[in-house]
Amino acid sequence: MDTATLPTTSRDEAPAPPASAGPPPRPRGGARGRQRLTRLVRGPEEDPRWARPALLALLVVTAGAYLWNLTASGWANSFYSAAVQAGSTSWKALLFGSFDGGNAITVDKPPASLWVMALSVRLLGLSSFAMLLPQVLMGVGTVAAVHASVRRWFGHGGALLAGAAMALTPVAVLMFRFNNPDALLTLLMALAVWATLRSLESGSYRWIALAGAFTGLGFLTKTLQVLLVVPAVALVWLFCADTPVRRRVVGGLLSVGAFLVSAGWWVAVVELVPASMRPYIGGSQTNSFLELTFGYNGLGRLDGSEVGRVGGGGGGGGGGFSNGTGLTRMFDSSVGGQISWLIPAALVLLVGGLLLRGRAPRTDRRRAAYLVMGLWLVTTALVFSLMQGIFHEYYTVALAPPIAALVGMGAAEAWQRRHEALGALTLAAGTAAGSVWAFVLLSRTTAYGGWLRFGVLALGLAATLLFLVVGRLHRRALVVVAGMAVVAGLAGPTAYAATTLSTGHSGSIVTAGPSTGGPGGGGGMPGGGPGGTPPGGTAATNPNGGTTPFGGGTAQGGTTGGTTPGGATGGAGGPGGRGGMGGLLDATTPDADVVAALTADADQYTWVAAAVGSQNAAGLQLGTGYPVMAIGGFNGSDPSPTLAQFQQDVADGRIHWFAAGGGFRGQQGGSDVADQINTWVSENFTAVTIGGSTFYDLTQPTAAGQ
Numbered sequence: 001m002d003t004a005t006l007p008t009t010s011r012d013e014a015p016a017p018p019a020s021a022g023p024p025p026r027p028r029g030g031a032r033g034r035q036r037l038t039r040l041v042r043g044p045e046e047d048p049r050w051a052r053p054a055l056l057a058l059l060v061v062t063a064g065a066y067l068w069n070l071t072a073s074g075w076a077n078s079f080y081s082a083a084v085q086a087g088s089t090s091w092k093a094l095l096f097g098s099f100d101g102g103n104a105i106t107v108d109k110p111p112a113s114l115w116v117m118a119l120s121v122r123l124l125g126l127s128s129f130a131m132l133l134p135q136v137l138m139g140v141g142t143v144a145a146v147h148a149s150v151r152r153w154f155g156h157g158g159a160l161l162a163g164a165a166m167a168l169t170p171v172a173v174l175m176f177r178f179n180n181p182d183a184l185l186t187l188l189m190a191l192a193v194w195a196t197l198r199s200l201e202s203g204s205y206r207w208i209a210l211a212g213a214f215t216g217l218g219f220l221t222k223t224l225q226v227l228l229v230v231p232a233v234a235l236v237w238l239f240c241a242d243t244p245v246r247r248r249v250v251g252g253l254l255s256v257g258a259f260l261v262s263a264g265w266w267v268a269v270v271e272l273v274p275a276s277m278r279p280y281i282g283g284s285q286t287n288s289f290l291e292l293t294f295g296y297n298g299l300g301r302l303d304g305s306e307v308g309r310v311g312g313g314g315g316g317g318g319g320g321f322s323n324g325t326g327l328t329r330m331f332d333s334s335v336g337g338q339i340s341w342l343i344p345a346a347l348v349l350l351v352g353g354l355l356l357r358g359r360a361p362r363t364d365r366r367r368a369a370y371l372v373m374g375l376w377l378v379t380t381a382l383v384f385s386l387m388q389g390i391f392h393e394y395y396t397v398a399l400a401p402p403i404a405a406l407v408g409m410g411a412a413e414a415w416q417r418r419h420e421a422l423g424a425l426t427l428a429a430g431t432a433a434g435s436v437w438a439f440v441l442l443s444r445t446t447a448y449g450g451w452l453r454f455g456v457l458a459l460g461l462a463a464t465l466l467f468l469v470v471g472r473l474h475r476r477a478l479v480v481v482a483g484m485a486v487v488a489g490l491a492g493p494t495a496y497a498a499t500t501l502s503t504g505h506s507g508s509i510v511t512a513g514p515s516t517g518g519p520g521g522g523g524g525m526p527g528g529g530p531g532g533t534p535p536g537g538t539a540a541t542n543p544n545g546g547t548t549p550f551g552g553g554t555a556q557g558g559t560t561g562g563t564t565p566g567g568a569t570g571g572a573g574g575p576g577g578r579g580g581m582g583g584l585l586d587a588t589t590p591d592a593d594v595v596a597a598l599t600a601d602a603d604q605y606t607w608v609a610a611a612v613g614s615q616n617a618a619g620l621q622l623g624t625g626y627p628v629m630a631i632g633g634f635n636g637s638d639p640s641p642t643l644a645q646f647q648q649d650v651a652d653g654r655i656h657w658f659a660a661g662g663g664f665r666g667q668q669g670g671s672d673v674a675d676q677i678n679t680w681v682s683e684n685f686t687a688v689t690i691g692g693s694t695f696y697d698l699t700q701p702t703a704a705g706q
Contacts, residue, residue, distance in 0.1 A: 051156040055147060058160060062143050062167040065501060066136040066177055071128040072504030075622055076179045078587035079508060079634065080114065082618035083107050084131050084179070086627065087118030094118050096270065098279045099614055102606040102627035102654075105640050107614075108283025108292065110266065112220040113181035126625075135183045139176025143167045145190040146401050146408075149197055149373075153365045154412040161486065162408025169400040170496035170512035171338040171393070178505060181222045182397050188218040189229045190401040193372055196233045200368050203243020205251050211237075212255030216262030223293045228383055228398065232375035240368035280640035282614075282633040285671065287640070301389035307637075307670055329385040330396065333516045337441050339396035339403070341493045343381075345434035346403045349410020350374045352426030356413055369409055377402040393511050407489070415482070418470045428467035431485040435460020438492035447514035448495050460488030507586035508615070587619035593691035595623050598657055602626045609695070610646070611659035612636045612674045620659065629655060631677055637670025646677050650698045660687060660694035 075081040079099075086101040087094035093101050097111025107114070116134045124130035146166045151159030166172060175182045192214035199207030211233055218226030234252065241248050270278065270289045284292040285307055300306035324332050331340050350370055357367040380399055384391065410430060417423030435456055442453035463484040466473065473481065496513035590598070598608045598620065610629035611617040617630035631646070632638050641649065649655050658681045685696040 048156060054156070054160055055163070058147070058163050058167065059140055059144060063136065063140045065167075066139050066173070069501055070132050070136065070177055073132070073178065073506055074128055074504065075587070076128070076132065076506055077508055078506070078618035078622060079614050080107065080179045081131060082614070082621045083114050084117045084121055085126055085622060085625070087111075087114055088121040088126060096279050099282065099630050100607065100617070100621060100627040102629065103279040104607070104629045105280040105633055105638065106282045108296065108634050109181055109222055110220045110289075112217060113184040116184065117179060131179055132177060135176050135179060138183045138187045139167075139172065142172070142176070142187045142190050142401060145187065145194045146404050149190070149194045149369070150405055150408045150412070152197065153369055154409045157415070158408040158412025161411055162404045164490065165342060165407050165493075166400055166404035168490055168493045168497050169339065169341070169404065170493055170500055171397045172400045173497040173500045174505065174510060174512040175394055175397040178510060180394065182394060185218050185221045185226060186397050186401065188214045188221060189226060189398060192218070192229055192233060193376065193401070196237060196372060197369060199237060199251070200241050200363070200365060203241045203247050203251065205254055208237055208251045209254045209258040212258035213262045216259040216264075219259070219263040220266055223297045225398065228380045229376050231379050232372045235375060236368050236372040240363060240371065242363040280638070282638060285639060301391075302387050304388035306389050325386060325388050327385050330381050333444055335393050335396060337444065337496055337513045337516055338393045338511060339399050341438055341441060342403050342407050342434055342489060344437045345430045345489060346377065346406040346410070348430040348433045349414065349426060350406050352422065352430070353410045353413050356417060356422055356426070366409070366413065370406070373402040373405045373409070377406065392509055418467075424467055424470045427470065427485070428464045431460055431467060431488065432464040435464070435488040438488070442492050444516040445514045447499065452491065452495060456488050456491050459484050463488060509585055585615065587615045587622065590620055590623040590693070591691040594620070594693060597690050597695070598624045599626060601656075604653070605656045606649075606654040607656070609657040609659055610655050612661070612678065616659060632671065632674040636674040639671035639673050642673055643676045643680060647680070653699065655698050658685070658696040658698055660696065
């Protein structure tokens with residue numbers, strides 16, 4: 001018999017059964033489940049046998065690490081925790097992102113991240129774990145999205161390296177265990193880029209529209225910051241998609257439409273619902289979400305003109321939270337240890353990768369991937385570096401996905417072409433850049449001694465030299481050299497990540513890793529330390545591991561740690577204390593006497609208490625479980641409620657107690673309504689001391705107030 005006539009099959013096809021045999025029997029229940037599990041663990045047949053188990057191991061280890069010691073941060077940022085608590089009890093508060101269940105005022109961001117956390121709390125009950133669990137899952141999802149973005153065109157090895165780099169980035173370890181909106185924003189930006197890369201393959205309308213939808217949801221998470229990824233998405237789609245120009249234009253328009261639909265429905269609800277039927281828009285001066293978007297959270301962040309900000313003006317040296325403006329901000333002592341570990345290597349690998357793809361056609365997928373990740377990185381880094389308004393170190397978590405992806409992509413490309421001079425040089429330069437910069441960053445702290453930084457430098461430089469002669473190395477030696485380079489690049493971030501995992505973080509300003517002792521010092525304030533401890537300040541101890549900035553008060557879930565800056569006891573800028581930044585940066589926990597007083601007959605009132613500033617109100621709200629009105633919003637500078645509105649609420653018996661003090665100074669513009677209300681209350685109601693804090697019973701006016 002001629003063997004040429006024998007039927008052939010590919011490895012993905014089974015031999016066809018005889019025509020008379022009929023369809024093969026379908027596996028029954030248990031067998032089908034085992035088959036699905038096998039496919040999940042094994043992955044596609046064409047993949048290496050180690051690829052899917054390695055990915056699953058990466059995701060499981062990431063989840064386990066992020067879950068470990070999770071509740072050490074207690075309520076984390078009490079400002080958002082109070083809003084989560086409100087959303088778990090009131091559907092109206094959930095929809096609008098209200099700070100309190102009485103729906104007096106919203107937080108100063110749109111509510112998408114609050115929706116996720118509040119739904120988790122509705123399901124699992126109010127606790128630190130229930131609130132922070134969604135953030136952990138977002139972190140695992142971001143690692144998976146980065147892995148998927150790299151794997152499709154660069155292979156499993158590069159994808160695994162990218163996923164590990166993403167998971168170990170110190171600021172990512174911090175923010176995917178914290179309740180700020182940055183965790184969800186980062187995930188959505190990573191998903192938008194992943195969908196964009198998928199759309200390039202065939203010019204798919206569906207995938208580029210999905211990218212627009214993810215971006216729209218990012219807008220509902222942190223407004224205009226999500227637009228930092230848009231130039232990368234738009235330009236790569238328009239110039240690199242494998243489809244005619246007309247389809248690229250139409251696809252771009254569809255993506256814009258998807259963005260407007262996914263973001264615009266909520267904006268329309270807020271703007272069209274009468275102000276009397278919804279909470280005041282926190283952070284705005286005119287009760288407008290559009291003003292909040294383009295003012296305080298928009299252009300004001302770029303030029304330092306945020307109305308109501310606390311601290312000095314813009315310009316980078318004006319104090320407040322805008323220090324260090326300039327092209328080197330991402331590498332300075334405040335920000336460098338958070339995010340910059342792999343930036344030098346990523347930039348080297350980006351340039352090398354583009355050179356290696358230099359003669360590729362317009363639709364080359366690998367070059368498109370370099371461009372989208374490179375544009376995302378450069379655009380975001382430049383904006384963060386040059387913005388003169390409020391800037392916090394943890395914003396840089398948005399840089400983690402493109403940095404990690406570029407490292408994985410560039411390393412994989414250069415490794416595959418290591419026998420070419422440019423490939424070998426790219427590997428060597430990337431390894432040298434990463435290890436030398438890691439040495440510099442590790443030299444800024446004494447937390448790990450000298451052995452780690454010198455070990456990283458020696459290992460990295462040895463790998464660099466060996467990469468220069470990679471073509472002469474034995475095959476087995478190649479694996480060792482590659483391992484040396486990976487260890488040199490990831491040892492520093494891993495050390496910072498381990499420190500971050502072992503420490504609780506609370507308050508409005510948090511940072512990863514140990515203190516570096518320089519300007520910004522890892523604390524978000526000049527000279528600050530982990531968790532936002534100020535220069536020379538005393539951190540009140542939280543039994544769960546957190547700290548209360550500026551010494552004073554009771555840490556959330558903790559015990560009294562000192563006095564306010566003015567010497568009054570009771571809380572850093574909180575009830576009983578006047579002014580101070582503590583009540584702006586973190587909440588205090590009321591003692592048992594305060595809780596008992598505020599919860600007595602609580603069901604008779606819309607708000608059991610009112611306090612100036614959201615963090616002061618947050619401590620009382622989380623401690624009692626009942627709504628507390630935050631007068632003036634986050635830092636007391638919003639004109640809500642007006643004095644007349646507050647007086648009417650008191651006359652109607654809707655507020656029981658008023659917490660004394662809590663005003664802030666040094667505001668840039670903003671309303672003085674909080675001072676007006678403070679003055680009116682103190683002149684018309686008698687002060688009482690409860691648990692060492694000063695309150696006014698608004699149901700018991702003095703003779704002057706009757």
